[in-house]
Amino acid sequence: MKHSERRKILPNIIEEARAINPQLIDIRRAFHRDPEISNQEERTAEKILKILEEIGGFEIRSGIGGHGILADLRGENTGKNIALRADMDALSIQEETGLPFSSQNPGIMHACGHDGHMTCLLGAAKLLKAHQSELQGSVRLIFQPAEEMAPTGGxxxxxxxxxxxxxxxxxxxxxxxxxxIGKIGTRPGSLMAASDHFSITIKGDSAHGAMPQLGHDALVAGAQFISAVQSIVSRNTDPLEACVVTIGVCRAGTRYNIVPGSCYLEGTVRTYSPEVRKNTEVRMRQLLAGICAAMECEAEISYENGYPALRNNPRMAEYMIEEITNLFGAENAVKMERPAMTAEDFAFYLEKVPGAFAWLGTQATDDSECWPLHSSHYKSNEDALWRGAAFLASLALNFKS
Incomplete structure (x- = not known):
């Protein structure tokens, strides 16, 4: 079948995706009510398996990488083998949306939209099964646990x-x-950043707050490091390169009149360039050693390389733009000018196989407040579900090379 002939099925995909959106909303809300954190997605996996079995036709393997699921659908024609991935886990956040289908699990919430990702992929499964006769080659659905478990990931x-x-x-x-809402964005090359994690323990000697000369203040050493580490971004990194160093945890001291004998710091480094990534770690260690030597303290640092930068294959990113254009119109195909400093362990897949990642717009068109990802108030726009399902299905149905 010629490529132009195969595109005749796309209007059906749009109509069919719209038609199943009420089902997709129910599926998404079931996931949202019962979120599970990384590596504990047992009930989530059971829900996915039940829906896949109801759709039928998929060869299913479960228990992959913990609670992960692989589901293969073979087309009736020879062709390429395409994988589509969705993540499964939720975050340790107490939901404050007030939605009638809010999380029933205290302190756990789908605040990053993974409930929507799973739903879009299950919607794509329904559409692909309906068009199995047009499928060239095969498609593999990847339902992945533990995406939020940086720096390890699932x-x-x-x-x-x-x-x-x-x-x-x-x-x-x-x-x-x-x-x-309605727009889907991607770009060739870097789309999301590398994500590293570090923790530091500075050890000094405690003393009476009125006689600080008798101790070695670990908190002052920590404070100097917090300030000095930003010079890596401002003075050791090319201004045209991206680098973020964030310290999100600082713990020290037990009482107002005691010089702290220890200080604990924890944070993240975000970069795109491998060279900047390596240099940031080297300079961080040098700064820490120098400050602690000056303050007569000692320090231990644990630095973990986490997710690599997510880099879209240029040809695959252009294919995504082409599919968005054909499905939803050129006005909804957004070629992003800049990447984001957030991270995604989808990057590991792209290190092994050509592919691309996209952002599915969910911002309301009215004046309602738009909360960011990872917020306890985050509300996903359910009108995006059918669009995500149609988009994923079309990527598999129309792939040629």
Whole structure:
């Protein structure tokens, strides 16, 4: 079948996706009511398996990389093997949306939209099964646990479990409240940053707050490091390169009149360039050693390389733009000018197989407040569900090379 002939099915995909949106909303809300954190997605996996079995036709493997699921659908024609991925886990956040289907699990919430990702992929499964006769080659659905468990993540275990065996290309998406509903954005090359994690323990000697000369203040050393570490961004990094150093945890002291004998710091480094990533760690260690020497303290640092930068294959990113254009019109295909400093372990898949990742717009068109991802108030726009399902299905149905 010629490529132009195959595109005749796209209007059906749009209509069919719209038609199943009420079902998709019910599915998404069921996930949202019962969120589970990384590596504990047992009930979530059960829901996915039940829906896949109801759809039928998929060869299913479960228990991959923990609670991960692989589901293969073979077309009636020879062709390429495409993988589509959705993440499953929720965050340790107490929901404050007030929605009638709010999380029933205290302190856990789908605040990053993974409930929507799973729903879009299950919607794509329904559409692909309906068009199995038009499918060239095969499609593999990857339901991945533990995406939020940085810096380790769940993608590597899924890859070790065979998620990419025999796969020619891999695609994924993420809901994106910074884009208006109806628009889908991507770009060739860097789309999201590398994400590293560090923790530091500075050890000094405690003393009476009225006689600080008798101790070695670990908190002052920590405070100097917090300030000095930003010079890595301002003075050791090319101004045209991106680098973020954030310290999100600082713990020291037990009482107002005691010089702290220890200080604990924890944070993250975000970069795109491998060279900047390496240099940031080196300079961080040098600064810490120098400050502690000057303050007569000692320090231990643990620095973990987490998710790599997410880099879209240029050809695959252009294919995504082409599919968005054909499905929803050129006005809704957004070629992003800049990447984001957030991270995604989908990057591990892209290190193994050509592919691309996209942002699915969820921003309301009215004046309602738009909360960011990872907020306890985050509300996903459910009108994006059918769009995500149609988009993922079309990526599999129309892929040629």
């Amino acid at each position: 993608a590597r275990k899924m890859i070790e479990g065979g998620a990419l065996e025999g796969v020619d290309a891999v695609f994924g998406l993420h809901v994106w409240p910074n884009l208006p």
